[in-house]
Structure formats: C-alpha cells, structure tokens
Amino acid sequence: MIRLVKYGSFLVVTLFAALVSCQQNKTEVQTYTSGREKILVDESLVPIIEDQAYVFESAYPDARLQLIAKSENELINSFLDDSAQVAILSRDLSAAERKHFDSKNIKTRVNRFAIDGIALITHNSVEDSTATIDDIIKVMRGETSSLGNLIFDNANSSTVRYFKNLAAVKVLPAKGVYALKTNSEVIKYVFDNPGTIGVVGVNWIVQPPVDLEDEVGSLIIMGVKNVAGKPGSDAFYKPFQNDIALELYPLLRSLYIVNCEGGPGLGTGFASFIAGERGQRIVLKSGLLPDSIPSREINIITK
Incomplete structure (x- = not known):
C-alpha cells in the first residue's frame, strides 16, 4: 500500500513537472511580438528605452523585455560574451x-534610431550657465579653465568616451573631472553641490x-558654444530638438540598436518597433531627435 502511495505521488509530481516545463517552453517560444528577450542598454539612455519598452509591451502583452543597464564598456563586454543578443x-x-560576430557566423543588424544631445547641467543658483x-577641452586635459568640475556618470561610460575623444586624451586628468556610478548619482550630486x-x-x-x-526642477541645462569655424560657434545652444536638427548644438551623438539574433525573434520585433513610426514618435516626445521624422496628417475641411 505504501508503495502505491509513493508511486502515485511520484506520478503526480512527474506530470506536474512536465506540465510546468511545457508551459515554460511555450512562453519562451519567440516571435516578433512574443517571448522573452534581454536588452543591454547604455545606462545614459535608460529613460528613452524604458518608454519604448513600456509601449511595446503594452501593445504586445505576450512580449517581455528585460532591460539590463550597464556602462558602455561593461555593456560591450557582456555583448561579446553572448549575454544578450x-x-x-x-x-x-x-x-x-x-x-x-562574423567569426561566429552571426549576422549583425545595426540601425540608428535617434540623435541625442549630451547635456551639461548645473544648479539654477549659478549665475553663469554657459x-x-x-x-x-581644457578641463578634460587638466588645464586651467573657468568652468567648474565636470561630473560624469561612470569612468567606463559612453559620455566619458565621447569627451575623451573630443579632447583627444586617453586618460582622465587628476583634477577637474570626476566619475560616479550612474546618471541618477550625477543629478543628485549637482543638486547638492552648486557650481559643479x-x-x-x-x-x-x-x-x-x-x-x-x-x-531636476532645481537644475538648468547649460548653453554650449562650439569652437570657432564650426556650426554653433556664433552663440550658446542647448540640446533641444531644433538645435539638434540644425546641428548647432555641439555635443551630439547617434543612438543605435544592435541586433545579433540572426533570425526572427522578439529582439528583431523590438528593433523594428523603435525604427517604425510609433517608436519614432516616442523618440520625438522624449526630447531627442528621431532618425526619421514621423509624418503628420493634416485634414483641411472646405465648405
């Protein structure tokens, strides 16, 4: 009798495990609009990608995107280790x-979806906001400058790389430039330390x-003037859409979604969504400049 009870219990447990396994396999089957996908995200771009993911998942309830925020160097290392596609x-x-990726016969698809302006922010109590x-460049080279200390999100971030390239330096100077861990920490630090x-x-x-x-309500975006002879050298411009579109704001960068799925999958669906009209409207609303300006229909009614 005891053996029968044990056998019956074993059978029930086995059947239950099989049903759970089947259910898990079912949810993990990927299409363009369903399944699960890890998305590695440059930490400085998290707000816009969170907006995109929220709308995408709302439109496609069977889709689950796991956003993993990292500094650029950490992200690239994870990407090359096949932690995400x-x-x-x-x-x-x-x-x-x-x-x-070519050595592994993995096809990469790279699509630009927006143009971003890197913002310089300071406390609104500061008199000079330019x-x-x-x-x-002087600050990045450790030279004397009238600017306050520059506070970056992370020593391995994309913004640090951008400014190092701008100043043609390979290492950060010993003074005048400091790196924290995240963009949130930068905002809090500048709020607590007027003049930075x-x-x-x-x-x-x-x-x-x-x-x-x-x-953020107590911070302001600084105006930036370009070097002589380049667009944006006639005045101080801010990273607003009009100045980004006209390339008058000097600190511009393109944003890309890199897809290494190699075939149909949720990552490809999300990439298509961001590049499509709906995704580009989200970019437009976010304050960035879309790669392709969404069309606008105007109905003219005549009597």
Missing part, C-alpha cells in the same frame, strides 16, 4: 567587434525618473 548603444560597432567647447557641472543624456532631464523630479 540585442544592445542599445551610442555608437556603432567597431571593426574588431563586427569581426568577433560653457564653450574650448573650456571643456553634470554630464548626462538630455532625456534624463527632459523626462526624469519620478524620484528625481524635485532635484
């Missing part, structure tokens, strides 16, 4: 990175997280 970056893949590219200058993606200021709205 889709990544959101503020630059294209390098030749060496493409070769890595900066020149010349002064930024934070470096963040403009979307963090246009659409800040709820828990940072009070701090």
Whole structure:
C-alpha cells in the first residue's frame, strides 16, 4: 500500500513537472511580438528605452523585455560574451567587434534610431550657465579653465568616451573631472553641490525618473558654444530638438540598436518597433531627435 502511495505521488509530481516545463517552453517560444528577450542598454539612455519598452509591451502583452543597464564598456563586454543578443548603444560597432560576430557566423543588424544631445547641467543658483567647447577641452586635459568640475556618470561610460575623444586624451586628468556610478548619482550630486557641472543624456532631464523630479526642477541645462569655424560657434545652444536638427548644438551623438539574433525573434520585433513610426514618435516626445521624422496628417475641411 505504501508503495502505491509513493508511486502515485511520484506520478503526480512527474506530470506536474512536465506540465510546468511545457508551459515554460511555450512562453519562451519567440516571435516578433512574443517571448522573452534581454536588452543591454547604455545606462545614459535608460529613460528613452524604458518608454519604448513600456509601449511595446503594452501593445504586445505576450512580449517581455528585460532591460539590463550597464556602462558602455561593461555593456560591450557582456555583448561579446553572448549575454544578450540585442544592445542599445551610442555608437556603432567597431571593426574588431563586427569581426568577433562574423567569426561566429552571426549576422549583425545595426540601425540608428535617434540623435541625442549630451547635456551639461548645473544648479539654477549659478549665475553663469554657459560653457564653450574650448573650456571643456581644457578641463578634460587638466588645464586651467573657468568652468567648474565636470561630473560624469561612470569612468567606463559612453559620455566619458565621447569627451575623451573630443579632447583627444586617453586618460582622465587628476583634477577637474570626476566619475560616479550612474546618471541618477550625477543629478543628485549637482543638486547638492552648486557650481559643479553634470554630464548626462538630455532625456534624463527632459523626462526624469519620478524620484528625481524635485532635484531636476532645481537644475538648468547649460548653453554650449562650439569652437570657432564650426556650426554653433556664433552663440550658446542647448540640446533641444531644433538645435539638434540644425546641428548647432555641439555635443551630439547617434543612438543605435544592435541586433545579433540572426533570425526572427522578439529582439528583431523590438528593433523594428523603435525604427517604425510609433517608436519614432516616442523618440520625438522624449526630447531627442528621431532618425526619421514621423509624418503628420493634416485634414483641411472646405465648405
């Protein structure tokens, strides 16, 4: 009798496990609009990608996107280790990175979906809310400048890489430039330390997280003037859509979604969504400049 009870219990447990396994396999089957997908996201771009993911999942209830925020260097390392098949970056893949995927016969699809302005932010109590590219370069080179300290999100971030390239330096100077861990920490630090200058993606200021709205309300975006002879050298411009579109704001960068799925899948569906009209409207609303301006229909009624 005891053996029968044990056998029956074993049978029930086995059947239950099989049903759970089947259910899990069912949810893991990917299409363009269903399944689960890990998305590596440059930490400086999190707000805009959270908006995109929210609308995408709302439109397709069977889709589940797991956004994993990392600094650029950490993200690239994870991407090359096959931790995820889709990544959101503020630059294209390098030749060496493409070769890595080619060696594995993995086809990469890279699509630009927006143009971002890197914002310089400071406390609204500061009298001078302008900066020149010349002064930024001096700070990045450790030279004397009238600018306050530059505060970055992370030593391995895309914004640090951008400014190092701008100043043609390979390492950060010993003074004048400091790196924290996240964009949220930058916003809090600049709020608590008037006179410092934070470096963040403009979307963090246009659409800040709820828990940072009070701090952002006390910050201002600085105007930036380009070096002589280049567009934007005649005045101080801010990373607003009009100045981004006209390329008058000097600190611009393109945003890309890199897809290495190699076939039909949720990552491909999400990439298509971001590049499509609905995704581009979300970019437009976020304060960034869409790669392709969504069309607008105007109905003219005549009597």
